[in-house]
Amino acid sequence: MAHQQVAVVGGGISGLVAAFELSEHDGVDVTVIEAAPECGGKMRGDFNAETGRFEEHSIRALSSTYCSLFDVFARAGILDHLDPVAEYIFFERASGKRVAVDRTAPxxxxxxxxxxxxxxxxxxxxxxxxxxxxxxxxxxxxxxxxxxxxxxxxxxxxxxxxxxxxxxxxxxxxxxxxxxxxxxxxxxxxxxxxxxxPMTESPNLPPGETSTSYCFNRPTSHAIAALVEILASRGVRFVQETRMTNLVPRGDRYEVQTDVGAADDQLFDAVVMAVPHEVMWSVGLIDSARPFSDEWSFGSQFPLAELPDVLTPFAGRSYNLCFDAPWNIVFQLQHNGSFWRDIRFPDGAPYTLSATCSSPHHQGSLHGKRFMDCTPEEALHEILFQLGMDDEAARAEIVHGAVSDPIYLEYTSDWEPYAQLETTEFGRKHADGTRWVDKAQIYVRSAEDPQVGPVTRMPGVFLAGEVVTVPGRWKIPTMEQAAVSGRQAAAWTLDHLGLEHSIDIEVAELExxxxxxxxxxxxxxxxxxxxxxxxx
Structure with missing residues (x-):
């Protein structure tokens, strides 16, 4: 019997999870089509040999309630990429007060x-x-x-x-x-x-001490690369640096048209669209008068020769929240001996401060500007200032080698080509013609947004990603929601193809x-x- 062909458009977490579940079936050939040079989506992060620093989109804390994501990690043999969070430290910059919340206990x-x-x-x-x-x-x-x-x-x-x-x-x-x-x-x-x-926890938790939260003990792209390697060993085909431009029915099959023609010679029996909601909307798969609204959220990385005094209390296995920072900053200090283990850091910079801003649309406390109105140098100074570094000269020394999310952010005068991308948002254009280009934002459901289910009006085309409704009573966090939606889309796909499966979607519930x-x-x-x- 001929194998059935399935395209997974999008190689983020939801797409990779869908591909993982589909690849469990010998009768299915899976092709993952990813617009970026590598898979992982918003979980990308690694050492950049050209710049000599670690770079990532955002730091991540994964809850012990992540049943679907941890199930896939366990079956892929990569749960050991995670270590327990010892504590959340709530930090108030104005007063210097902080409270450590033990994450190893309720x-x-x-x-x-x-x-x-x-x-x-x-x-x-x-x-x-x-x-x-x-x-x-x-x-x-x-x-x-x-x-x-x-x-x-x-x-x-x-x-x-x-x-x-x-x-x-x-x-x-x-x-x-x-x-x-x-x-x-x-x-x-x-x-x-x-x-x-009290919520039920995943039956598959990372090895070692238990916690209610876990962080990666190495750059996140290492886990993604391990997952991609497993998928490739199962015969999954990866087509990268290839952006889908249209989805065209051909009888009861589909042609996935791309900007480089990479998949134009193949027809697919089913398609999983694990792409941003703007792309779903652009090809008519979301019933809404307009794309949904998004929020800017990104990480910045600061290589450090030594720890400034204000950051020393946060050097352990803690996930740190500066709740009076206008840009809502959560941060980690990455170094051997914290979460990370046996990672080679560049000479002269044994630490990296990785700080994620989730509300950069607020006016900052140093320059009084939103992030998107700042220059890169102003923005990096602003982040350090919001974390308590008042000394401008000390900040300048750190800012010199730092960067804000080079994965999805770009500060450029050559911004016009990005206007053609559905997911792009722009910052204010500065006097010299430069502006921020944000190629991927986070989706936060607004009260007026309709529900988006996994089944579309196109038979055999199913949706996965952060906008898709998933089983369970409680709204689950983003990474787990992406994993659950990926498994859900895979289950619908296999049902459509008439193939038996045992995908069991478990979600956290009240104890x-x-x-x-x-x-x-x-x-x-x-x-x-x-x-x-x-x-x-």
Missing amino acids: LDAGTVRELIETFDLSMPDMIHLAQKILHHVNASEDERERMAHQQAGDVIGVDDFGPATRQFIVNWFGILTGARMHSKAVDIMDSFVLMFM KTTQARWASALLRGVTAITDRLPAR
């Missing part, structure tokens, strides 16, 4: 108390938030449907919170989930549940305990300190 009342006291949060506001979370646990499907069309800030009532609590909540979720107060309320409330309530028990525990954690806080 969030307890003592930690909640320390966060409230250290950052001067409002007790009534935190009780109000706790009550919202507990109500959402048992919200009816009708309530969830209503919240899918409401803004998060309105449902939470965040505008009525005190300034310190409002800043903490807004920035916390801007940093950890990329969410905004104009996002769908159901998504934000789901994120609260996932963070504060099997009574609501009363957890309601009591959560409210105790918030109310136990009321007598210790000053009246407001």
Whole structure:
């Protein structure tokens, strides 16, 4: 029997997971078509020998609830690329205060108390938030449907919170989930549940000490390369530096047209579109009057000869959040002895500060500009300043060898060719004609965005990626959502081809305990300190 041909358009996490599941079947030939020179999408990052520094799109913390992603990593033999996060450190630049949240144990009342006291949060506001979370646990499907069309800030009532609590909540979720107060309320409330309530964990966790969060112990592209190598050994064909321009039905099969004609001589029995939503929309696969809105989010890397004093407390296996930084910065110090192991660093730079900005549309505290209005040097100074480095000369020495996301960002005067790419957004054009070009943003569901399912109006064409609805009650974080959508698309594809499969999509759920028990525990954690806080 002839093999059936499947194209996977897009070699990010969702596309690679789809290809992995499809490659488990001997009767399927898989071709992955990727626009970039290498696969991995927003999980790309490695040492650049030409520039002599480590470069990545963004740092990543993966939750122990990532059932689908960890399942694929386990079957691919790359779970050992991850190490446990010891702690999240919440850092306030203005005061220098910080609180370490132990990620190897459940969030307890003592930690909640320390966060409230250290950052001067409002007790009534935190009780109000706790009550919202507990109500959402048992919200009816009708309530969830209503919240899918409401803004998060309105449902939470965040505008009525005190300034310190409002800043903490807004920035916390801007940093950890990329969410905004104009996002769908159901998504934000789901994120609260996932963070504060006990959830089932993946049956496949990385080796060693357990944690609720894990980070890569080497550049992320190493894990991607290992996964690609496994897929290639199974016969998966990779066509890279090739951008799909159109999807054309040919009878009951499809032609994937590209900018270089790389796949034009082949017809496919099914197609998985694991591409940005703008591309889905451009070929008519999303029923919306316009593409959805995106947010800029990116990492910057700073090679360091030594650690500045302000960064020394963050040198361990910690994931660090500067919640009063206007650009909502999460950062790591990468060096041998932290998460990374046995990695060769360039001479004279045994450390790399990798800082991801998730709200660069805000005005900065140094120059008073949004990121997209800054020059590269201004932006790098701004990031270091927001992390507490006041000395301009010290910043200048570090900025000299630094960069902001060379994977997806470019600061150029030759920006016109990028206007033809569906995913491109531009910063303000400067007086000398240069501007930022952002070739990939993050999708954050707004209240008005419709749901996007995996099945399209074109038989045999299925969607995967961050915009696609996946099984489960709770909105899951981006990387796991991408993995689940990839498995989902593979299952639909195999069903369409009439092939049996055993793809079982497991997602995290609340642990099997009574609501009363957890309601009591959560409210105790918030109310136990009321007598210790000053009246407001």
